[in-house]
Amino acid sequence: MGSLKSIFYLFITFCHLEGRIKEDSLKFTFKCILAFLVFLQHLSPVQGQVKGIGLPSITNYTKTEYQSGTQNWDIDQDTNGNVYFANNNGLLQFDGSTWRTYKIPNSNNVRSVKFDPSSGRIYVGAYNEFGYFESSEDGGLSYVSLIPKILESKYRSTDFIWNIHLFQDEVIFQSFGTVYVLKNEKITPMPAEGRFQFSYKAEDKLYFQEVTKGILEYKDGRMFALPGTNSLNSYEIWGIFSLEDDTLLIATLEAGLFIHDGQHVYPWNTEANQFIKNNSSLGGVKINEDLFVLNSVLGGIVICNSKGGVVQQIDLKKGLKNNTVLSSFLDNSNNLWLGLDNGISYLNINSPFTYFSSSLNLSSVYATVVHNENLYVATNQGVFYHKLNGTFKDDSFRLVEGTATQSWNIQVIAGELICANNKGALVINGNKVSRVLGHTGYFGFKEIPGLPGYILGSNYGGFSLFKMGPRGIEFQNRMDGFYNSSKDFEMDADYVWLLRDQFLYQLELADDLQTLSIKKRHTSLNGDGTGINTLKKIDNTLYFVSENHFYSYSKELDAFREDLVLSGLFKGLPTINSVAKDTHGNLWYTYDQSNEIGVLMKLEGPGYTNVLEPFSNLTGNLVFNYLSVNTIDPNNIFIGLINGLAHYDSQFSKENIARPKAFIRSFSYGDQTIVQGNPQHKEMEYGLPYANNNVSFTFSSPDFESGKNIQYSYQLEPFDKQWSIWSKQALKEYTNLREGTYTMRVKEKNSYGVESEPASLTFTVSPPWYRHPFAYIGYFIMGCLIIYLIRLQVQAKIRKNKYYETIEQRKLYLEKESKIRIEQYRLEKKIQKLNKEKLKTKILAKDKELVNNSLQVVKKNKTLSNIVQKLKEMDIESMNEETKSQLTTLKKNIQKEIGGNSWKDLEKHIKNVHFEFLKRLKEKYPHISPRELDLSTYLLMNMSTKEIAQVMNISNGGVELARYRLRKKLGLSRKENLSGFLMNI
Incomplete structure (x- = not known):
C-alpha cells in the first residue's frame, strides 16, 4: 500500500478534512484512524494487478470497424502480438492498426482458433473443416486443410470443431462426436461413446465433458473419468479452472459454479456463483492464481477472486458493446479481450488507470474532496458522492439532494463542506x-489570511463575504467596488488577486470588509509584455506564472520577483496552463491547448521527477482550465475528466507491462505488397527494379493498451541522416530512390514512454540499365573503342587536311585565275558597252543629224512644192512649145525631187532619236495608240500644227482633234500645257 511515510501523510490529510486534530480528543483521533483503515482497505488495488476501484478503459470494436461477422467464438494471440478471433465469417486478425479476415474453403463459420508457437501455425476449426494457416512467400496467411489426413472417410464429416488444444506434443481438435489428435502429421480420431460437450485445459491437464460419463481427463492417448462428476451430466459445462489443493472450479451454463475436490462435486456458494445463476455462464479465463474472468449470457463479465468474491462486474451499462460474452482471453500484456455475440471489446485491466464515467452517473468533473468518509465530486450536473467504505464495482455515485445544477467547486472550509454552485453557496x-x-x-471560496473565520467567495457578479458563526458559515455582505466575476482568484496578507481576460487585478480589501477597490491592473509580470498564465498558492506563498516563470509579489518593492528554484523545476517543460501542489508535495500541471496533464513527482530525497507518459491516455479528456487532482495517497489519486473521474495508482507495478514491439507491417513497391509480422515470416532481402523505386511502408504495434497514443519514429538508412520525430502517423512513403541498398528501421513508443527495439527491413534498388555495372564495363569498352576510332579519324583527318590543303591552294590559284579572267571579261564587257554606247551615241547623233537633214529636206520639198504650185498656176498657153517643154521638164524634175521617202525616213529617225521617251510614255500610259505616240513625239519636237499635219498627212483640224484625244488619255485639263507635260515625262 505504500511506505509508512505515505500512510502517515494520508492519515494527516484525512483527519484534516474531518476537522482539526485536537490533541485532547482521543475519540476523534481514533475515529480518523478507523476511517483511514476502512478507506485504505477499499481503495487499495486487489492482488494480481486488477484494480478493484473504478472501471478499466474499454475499447469496443464493431463489425463495421473490423468488417467481418458479428459473433467471435474464440481468441488467441501469436508471438508477434497479433490477436486472432474465431469469427463466424472467417479467421479475423488484428495487428493493432489493421483488421484482416482470412477465409477458409467450404466453411467460413470458424468456432475455434489456437496458435502453436513451436511451428508458427494458426490452427482453426469450423464446420466440417479444420486445418491451419501459415505464412506464404509474400508474408500473407494461406490455409492448409487437415481433413485429407483423416484416413477413415466416416470421420471426415466433423460437424463444428469447438475447441483446439496444444497438449504435450499433440494438437487436439474437439467436436461433439469425435476428438481428432494430430501427432507427427498424422490424425487419430477418438469417437465419443455418447457426446463430447466441450473440453478445457486447466494448468497442464486436459478435460472433456462426456454427457454419459461425466468429466474425463485425457492422459497418454486415453480418457479417464473423474470420480463424482456424473452428477454434472445433465448440465452443460462451459469452463473448468484449477484452484489450489488440486481442486477444480467448474462453470455450468445455468446451474452455477461447482467445486470438485478430487472425489466429490458440490456447489460453490459464493457471490460469483449467484451472479452466474442469475446470468448463465459461457466460460471464462484465469488471470492469475487468485483472479478469474467469468463470461455470462446476460450480464457481461465478472472478475472474481479465488474465494468467490466479485472484484468487478462489467456489462453493457458500464461500457461493453454487448452483454453476451462468447469468449475471453488474456493477452501477453495481461489485458482482457472479449469476443461478444455482436462485436469485440478490449479491457485495459493491467493499467494504473481506472475510470468512473457516465455509467456510474458522473459527467464533467471540476473538483473532488473527501469528507466524513465520503468522496464528493462536483460536476456540471451537480454534486455526487460515494461512500469510501463501500464497493465501487456495482454502485453508482449518488446525487447530493439540492445540487442538481452546475457545480464549480466543492471544498471543506473550517470543517464544513461548501459547494460553489449555480444556485449559490451551498452547505x-x-x-x-x-x-x-x-x-x-459561485465559483469558489478562500479563507482570508490574518482574519480567522472570514471567507471570501467569488460569484457571478463579484465577491461576497462569509463568516463563521454559531451555526457555521454564514453570509455577511456583498462586496462593493468590484463587480467582475472570475474563478481564478487568490489572496495574500495584503491583497486580493484576480486573473481575468489576461489581466491581473490587484484588489485592496477595505478595513470594514465592505469594499474591494482596484489598486492596479497588470498585463505582465516582468515588463516584457508576456502574458500571465495562472496564479496559485504553493506552501502558503502566492505565485504568479508567466511562460513557466514563477513570480511572487513584494509589497515593499511594489514589484514581482522571480522564484528561480520553482522556475528551474519547470524549465524545459511545455508552457503550463495551471499548476497545483498536492498533500504529498507533487506538482501537478496542465499544458498545451489540448490540456494535457503531467506531474513533477516528489522524490524521497531532494528533487522531483517529471512524469508525462502515463497520462497521455487522458489527453483531450481533461476539463479545460479546471485542474482537479485529489491525491489521497500514492496509490489513490483522483483526476477530473470531461466524462467522469480517473483513478490513478502511481505505484501500480510495471512488471507486467511488456516492452512494446514495432513491426514494418507492409512494404509496397510497384504492384507488389510484402506483409510482415505474421508468424513463420522470414527476414529477406528484397530486390527492386529501378522502375519501382517509389516505396511505401505501414507500421503497426500490438500495443493495444496505448491505442491511439502509439507514436512511431523511423529512419531509412542511408537516405535519412537521423531518426524522424515521434509521430502517430503509421505510413511513410519514399519516391525516386537512387539505386543502392536501404534498411528501413522503425521503433514505437507507448503511453508509458517505453520504446521498442527497432524493427528493420532491407531492400535493394537496382540501378537503371544505363547505370548497371555491366553498363559501366560496356561504357569503358565503348570509350576505348571511341578513343581508337577518334585516333584513326584524327589520323585520317590529318591526311585529309593535307590533301584539302593542297586542293585549297590549287583552288585559291584557280580562283585567282578565275577572278583575273572574270575581271578581264568584265573589262571587255565594259569596253564593249562603252563602245556600244559610243556607237549608239554616234548613231543617235547621226539620227539627229538625219532628222535635221530630213527636216531641211521637208522644208526644201515644201518650197519646191510651192514652186511647182506656182508653175502650175502659170499660163502655159501663151508660151511657145519649147518653153512649155522646158517648163514641163522642170516641173517633172522638181516633183521627182519632192517625191521619195523623205517623210518616212524622217519618221524612222525621229523614233530612233526619241526611243526612251516613247518607252516611258508607253509604260506610263499603256492604252495610248501608235499614232498618238507619233503625235506626242512631234509635239515634244515643238512642231507646229501645220507641220504635224503635213507629216501625218492629215488636216489641221485633224491635228487639233488628235491633240484633244491625247489630252483626254493623258488626263490633262484645258489649262495644262500639253507640250510641257510631255517634256516632263
Whole structure:
C-alpha cells in the first residue's frame, strides 16, 4: 500500500478534512484512524494487478470497424502480438492498426482458433473443416486443410470443431462426436461413446465433458473419468479452472459454479456463483492464481477472486458493446479481450488507470474532496458522492439532494463542506444541502489570511463575504467596488488577486470588509509584455506564472520577483496552463491547448521527477482550465475528466507491462505488397527494379493498451541522416530512390514512454540499365573503342587536311585565275558597252543629224512644192512649145525631187532619236495608240500644227482633234500645257 511515510501523510490529510486534530480528543483521533483503515482497505488495488476501484478503459470494436461477422467464438494471440478471433465469417486478425479476415474453403463459420508457437501455425476449426494457416512467400496467411489426413472417410464429416488444444506434443481438435489428435502429421480420431460437450485445459491437464460419463481427463492417448462428476451430466459445462489443493472450479451454463475436490462435486456458494445463476455462464479465463474472468449470457463479465468474491462486474451499462460474452482471453500484456455475440471489446485491466464515467452517473468533473468518509465530486450536473467504505464495482455515485445544477467547486472550509454552485453557496451535510448561503452563482471560496473565520467567495457578479458563526458559515455582505466575476482568484496578507481576460487585478480589501477597490491592473509580470498564465498558492506563498516563470509579489518593492528554484523545476517543460501542489508535495500541471496533464513527482530525497507518459491516455479528456487532482495517497489519486473521474495508482507495478514491439507491417513497391509480422515470416532481402523505386511502408504495434497514443519514429538508412520525430502517423512513403541498398528501421513508443527495439527491413534498388555495372564495363569498352576510332579519324583527318590543303591552294590559284579572267571579261564587257554606247551615241547623233537633214529636206520639198504650185498656176498657153517643154521638164524634175521617202525616213529617225521617251510614255500610259505616240513625239519636237499635219498627212483640224484625244488619255485639263507635260515625262 505504500511506505509508512505515505500512510502517515494520508492519515494527516484525512483527519484534516474531518476537522482539526485536537490533541485532547482521543475519540476523534481514533475515529480518523478507523476511517483511514476502512478507506485504505477499499481503495487499495486487489492482488494480481486488477484494480478493484473504478472501471478499466474499454475499447469496443464493431463489425463495421473490423468488417467481418458479428459473433467471435474464440481468441488467441501469436508471438508477434497479433490477436486472432474465431469469427463466424472467417479467421479475423488484428495487428493493432489493421483488421484482416482470412477465409477458409467450404466453411467460413470458424468456432475455434489456437496458435502453436513451436511451428508458427494458426490452427482453426469450423464446420466440417479444420486445418491451419501459415505464412506464404509474400508474408500473407494461406490455409492448409487437415481433413485429407483423416484416413477413415466416416470421420471426415466433423460437424463444428469447438475447441483446439496444444497438449504435450499433440494438437487436439474437439467436436461433439469425435476428438481428432494430430501427432507427427498424422490424425487419430477418438469417437465419443455418447457426446463430447466441450473440453478445457486447466494448468497442464486436459478435460472433456462426456454427457454419459461425466468429466474425463485425457492422459497418454486415453480418457479417464473423474470420480463424482456424473452428477454434472445433465448440465452443460462451459469452463473448468484449477484452484489450489488440486481442486477444480467448474462453470455450468445455468446451474452455477461447482467445486470438485478430487472425489466429490458440490456447489460453490459464493457471490460469483449467484451472479452466474442469475446470468448463465459461457466460460471464462484465469488471470492469475487468485483472479478469474467469468463470461455470462446476460450480464457481461465478472472478475472474481479465488474465494468467490466479485472484484468487478462489467456489462453493457458500464461500457461493453454487448452483454453476451462468447469468449475471453488474456493477452501477453495481461489485458482482457472479449469476443461478444455482436462485436469485440478490449479491457485495459493491467493499467494504473481506472475510470468512473457516465455509467456510474458522473459527467464533467471540476473538483473532488473527501469528507466524513465520503468522496464528493462536483460536476456540471451537480454534486455526487460515494461512500469510501463501500464497493465501487456495482454502485453508482449518488446525487447530493439540492445540487442538481452546475457545480464549480466543492471544498471543506473550517470543517464544513461548501459547494460553489449555480444556485449559490451551498452547505452540504451528508447526502443533502442543509443551507443555502445566497442565491447568486459561485465559483469558489478562500479563507482570508490574518482574519480567522472570514471567507471570501467569488460569484457571478463579484465577491461576497462569509463568516463563521454559531451555526457555521454564514453570509455577511456583498462586496462593493468590484463587480467582475472570475474563478481564478487568490489572496495574500495584503491583497486580493484576480486573473481575468489576461489581466491581473490587484484588489485592496477595505478595513470594514465592505469594499474591494482596484489598486492596479497588470498585463505582465516582468515588463516584457508576456502574458500571465495562472496564479496559485504553493506552501502558503502566492505565485504568479508567466511562460513557466514563477513570480511572487513584494509589497515593499511594489514589484514581482522571480522564484528561480520553482522556475528551474519547470524549465524545459511545455508552457503550463495551471499548476497545483498536492498533500504529498507533487506538482501537478496542465499544458498545451489540448490540456494535457503531467506531474513533477516528489522524490524521497531532494528533487522531483517529471512524469508525462502515463497520462497521455487522458489527453483531450481533461476539463479545460479546471485542474482537479485529489491525491489521497500514492496509490489513490483522483483526476477530473470531461466524462467522469480517473483513478490513478502511481505505484501500480510495471512488471507486467511488456516492452512494446514495432513491426514494418507492409512494404509496397510497384504492384507488389510484402506483409510482415505474421508468424513463420522470414527476414529477406528484397530486390527492386529501378522502375519501382517509389516505396511505401505501414507500421503497426500490438500495443493495444496505448491505442491511439502509439507514436512511431523511423529512419531509412542511408537516405535519412537521423531518426524522424515521434509521430502517430503509421505510413511513410519514399519516391525516386537512387539505386543502392536501404534498411528501413522503425521503433514505437507507448503511453508509458517505453520504446521498442527497432524493427528493420532491407531492400535493394537496382540501378537503371544505363547505370548497371555491366553498363559501366560496356561504357569503358565503348570509350576505348571511341578513343581508337577518334585516333584513326584524327589520323585520317590529318591526311585529309593535307590533301584539302593542297586542293585549297590549287583552288585559291584557280580562283585567282578565275577572278583575273572574270575581271578581264568584265573589262571587255565594259569596253564593249562603252563602245556600244559610243556607237549608239554616234548613231543617235547621226539620227539627229538625219532628222535635221530630213527636216531641211521637208522644208526644201515644201518650197519646191510651192514652186511647182506656182508653175502650175502659170499660163502655159501663151508660151511657145519649147518653153512649155522646158517648163514641163522642170516641173517633172522638181516633183521627182519632192517625191521619195523623205517623210518616212524622217519618221524612222525621229523614233530612233526619241526611243526612251516613247518607252516611258508607253509604260506610263499603256492604252495610248501608235499614232498618238507619233503625235506626242512631234509635239515634244515643238512642231507646229501645220507641220504635224503635213507629216501625218492629215488636216489641221485633224491635228487639233488628235491633240484633244491625247489630252483626254493623258488626263490633262484645258489649262495644262500639253507640250510641257510631255517634256516632263
